[in-house]
Amino acid sequence: MINNLFFRGNIKFVYMLIIALISISCENDIAVVNSLTVDETTPIESSYNVEMNYTDSGKNVMTMHSPEVHRYPTEEEYLEMPKGMNMVFYDDDGKVKSDLKSEYAINFVDKKIMEARINVVATNKKGDKLFTELLTWDQNKKTIQTDVPVRVIQDGKTLFGDGLIADETFTDYEIINPHGEFDIESDNDNEVKEDKPTSNTTKKSNTKKQKTKKKEKSNEEEEFGDFDSY
Numbered sequence: 159m160i161n162n163l164f165f166r167g168n169i170k171f172v173y174m175l176i177i178a179l180i181s182i183s184c185e186n187d188i189a190v191v192n193s194l195t196v197d198e199t200t201p202i203e204s205s206y207n208v209e210m211n212y213t214d215s216g217k218n219v220m221t222m223h224s225p226e227v228h229r230y231p232t233e234e235e236y237l238e239m240p241k242g243m244n245m246v247f248y249d250d251d252g253k254v255k256s257d258l259k260s261e262y263a264i265n266f267v268d269k270k271i272m273e274a275r276i277n278v279v280a281t282n283k284k285g286d287k288l289f290t291e292l293l294t295w296d297q298n299k300k301t302i303q304t305d306v307p308v309r310v311i312q313d314g315k316t317l318f319g320d321g322l323i324a325d326e327t328f329t330d331y332e333i334i335n336p337h338g339e340f341d342i343e344s345d346n347d348n349e350v351k352e353d354k355p356t357s358n359t360t361k362k363s364n365t366k367k368q369k370t371k372k373k374e375k376s377n378e379e380e381e382f383g384d385f386d387s388y
Contacts (some may be wrong), residue, residue, distance in 0.1 A: 201238070211285035221246050224263070239263040243274070247327045249283075256282040256327040258302075260293070270297035282328045287311040299340070300326045308333065 183236050208227045212220040224243040230236055242261040244338045260274035272295045280288040280302070289309040303323040310317045310333060318338040324331030 200230075202231045203229040207352075218248055218252070220248065234269070235267045237265040237267065239265070254283065256280065256329065258293070258295075258328070261267065271295070272297070280328045284329075286313075286328070286331075288322065288328060288331075295324075295326060302326055302328065305334070 185250065192205055205227045206225065208224050210222045211218055222243055222245045224239040224241065226239065226241045228238045228240070230238065232308065240262060242259070243263045245258040247255045247257070258274060258278070258280045260278040261276040263272060263274045267270040274293045276291060278288075278290050278293045280293065289311075290304050290306060292306045293302055293304045302325070303321070305321040308319045308322045308378075310319070310322070310331075316338070317333055317336055319333035319336045321334035323334070342378065
């Protein structure tokens with residue numbers, strides 16, 4: 159009877175010991191997992207003075223330079239360029255086709271979508287310039303677009319709009335709800351200059367009339383004398 163109790167007691171002790179060991183092991187595993195958990199607000203990689211080249215069929219089609227690039231390990235991995243970037247697109251002959259600059263940019267790697275933000279400026283080979291605060295580059299569709307106000311300088315004129323959609327090189331584009339158009343070279347100054355002679359001519363004409371009236375008055379005085387003398 160005593161032996162049976164001792165045996166049962168040993169089984170109970172061993173069972174509790176196994177549970178304790180398993181618990182300790184699980185706690186250690188959780189601690190290890192927690193220690194390996196990455197803070198999504200901290201970049202896992204940072205690079206400086208980065209230059210990336212994009213090629214197509216062996217040809218360099220685009221070069222992007224950024225003074226600072228951070229990679230974040232979120233579920234949707236992205237690259238952040240807090241100090242901005244400069245993208246240059248090339249044609250088949252290797253000549254500059256357009257360029258895009260901004261003071262901040264973020265590139266969503268999996269979606270292949272990049273957002274350029276803050277003082278965004280795009281220029282094409284024709285010399286047209288786009289100014290806006292947000293521009294989205296869809297690398298799959300090869301388009302750039304925005305739904306925030308834009309200003310475009312084109313052929314010496316400034317155009318405004320509520321947004322824009324274009325090919326990625328800003329060669330062909332459409333301004334959404336365009337409004338306001340005026341010549342940058344002030345035609346108003348020329349109009350003013352043209353108006354001034356007319357104004358001077360009017361003054362001269364008035365002066366002649368005044369002189370004519372004075373002469374007529376003088377003749378009347380000579381003919382009829384001074385009214386005060388009567």
